[in-house]
Amino acid sequence: MPLFMDVHELGGEVSIDDVAKAHLADLQTQGRFDVRYLRYWVNESQGRIFCLAEAPSADAAATVHREAHGLVANEIFEVKEGS
Template identity: 70%
Template sequence: MPLFMDVHTVPGGVAAGDVAQAHQADLATQGAFGVDYQRYWVDEQAGKIFCLVEAPDAEAAHAVHREAHGLVADEIFPVSEHA
């Protein structure tokens, strides 16, 4: 399944606890869309959130955020994993 990295920008910064709650909402919603939100990273001061997700397409990943909590990504990129 394709892998995507989405990027959110929250002006004024973001609290890691709030992001954790949003991620839990994603996990509760993702099954209906055939999506697997795997992990996320937060830069609280810069207000940046990065989410790694397996999804059939970018729109399915976007739909999970929209339905789960409404905090949709500003950008979403197809990525591939390399070690």
């Protein structure tokens, strides 16, 4: 299954606790769309969030965010894992 990395730019600070709550909502929603969110990274002071997911398409990954909590990514990139 393809891997996708998405980038959220919130335009202000974000707390790791709020991102963790949104991630839990993703995990509860992802099965309906054949998506599996794997990891996320947060830059709290710059309000940037990066999410890694296995998904059949970028649209499927975006749909999980939209359905789970409404925070859609600014950009989504298909990526390949390296060492």
